Amino acid sequence: MLKRSFDFLLSLFGLAIISPLLLAISLWIKIDSFGPVFYRGERVGQFGKKFRIFKFRTMVQNADKMGGPSTASDDPRLTKIGDFLKKYQIDELPQLINVFLGQMSLVGPRPEVPFYADMMIEEEKKIILSVPQGMTDLASLWDFHEGEVLKGSPDPEKAYMEKIRPKKLELQEEYARNHNFFLDLKIIFQTILKIFS
Numbered sequence: 001m002l003k004r005s006f007d008f009l010l011s012l013f014g015l016a017i018i019s020p021l022l023l024a025i026s027l028w029i030k031i032d033s034f035g036p037v038f039y040r041g042e043r044v045g046q047f048g049k050k051f052r053i054f055k056f057r058t059m060v061q062n063a064d065k066m067g068g069p070s071t072a073s074d075d076p077r078l079t080k081i082g083d084f085l086k087k088y089q090i091d092e093l094p095q096l097i098n099v100f101l102g103q104m105s106l107v108g109p110r111p112e113v114p115f116y117a118d119m120m121i122e123e124e125k126k127i128i129l130s131v132p133q134g135m136t137d138l139a140s141l142w143d144f145h146e147g148e149v150l151k152g153s154p155d156p157e158k159a160y161m162e163k164i165r166p167k168k169l170e171l172q173e174e175y176a177r178n179h180n181f182f183l184d185l186k187i188i189f190q191t192i193l194k195i196f197s
Contacts, residue, residue, distance in 0.1 A: 002181055003132070007106050011099035018093065025056060025081075025090065032081040035061035038094060043111035046132045048125065051103040053111065054094035058082025067156075069113045074151050089144075089195055095135050107184040108134025109172035120169070128172045131179055136191040139171035144194050 015022075026037045040052040041064070063077040078086065085091040098104040104111065111133035120128065143164055153159040175183075 003105060003184070004102065006181070006184075007099050007132075008102075010106060011096045014096050015100060018096075022093065025085070025093075028081055029057060029079075033060060033079045039091075042114060043133070044114055044117035044129070045103055045111055046108075046129060048117070048129055050114065051098070051111075053104075054097045056082075056085055056091040056094055058086050058091050069115060069157075075156070087145075092135060099135065105132035105134040107137055107175075107179075107187050108132045109137050109175060110134070110140060110168075116165070124169055124173065127176045128169070131176045136187055137172065137175045138187065139168040139175070141187065141190055141194060142171055143168060 029037050035057055037057060039055045039057045039059070041055070042050055043053045045051050058079060059075070059077040059082055060079060067075070067077060082091070095104060099106055108131050109128050117125070117129075146160075146164060150156045150159050150164075
């Protein structure tokens with residue numbers, strides 16, 4: 001109950017404060033390339049419930065039909081503004097809407113696309129999906145610039161599966177087993193430091 005109240009109030013406050021920035025970025029995206037402002041990809045949330053995520057669109061329209069869900073920083077599908085938005089994690093800001101709606105939390109395992117969620121073994125699903133999926137968590141802090149890790153790879157999907165996913169699942173399980181309000185505050189603070197550093 002405390003977590004949900006905290007999420008609701010902080011997401012409402014955050015959306016109110018950054019609404020001019022969100023509007024400016026929305027206009028920039030529309031000017032930069034053809035397509036919608038938001039990317040509304042399907043994600044798997046708590047208890048396996050699916051929802052549509054809010055992210056600023058960083059790629060050309062229909063990019064999901066031109067490649068896999070993993071994105072290297074040199075992905076040719078990225079738009080000019082998209083490259084900038086992903087570099088500084090700004091494309092994630094609209095997820096405050098998902099938090100406000102109760103589909104996500106500020107802190108929790110990053111919600112996966114169904115393709116990756118289906119790959120989880122039952123024990124992983126039982127643990128990781130037992131908590132609200134979030135905007136940031138221990139795995140996000142460890143792998144803050146995923147695109148840079150995948151940069152230059154001839155097969156970003158394979159690189160993700162080999163270099164990132166195993167450790168990511170381990171850290172998501174660690175968070176799900178040990179989460180509490182004070183750990184959430186610590187992760188939020190460390191995420192803010194990461195963004196501005």
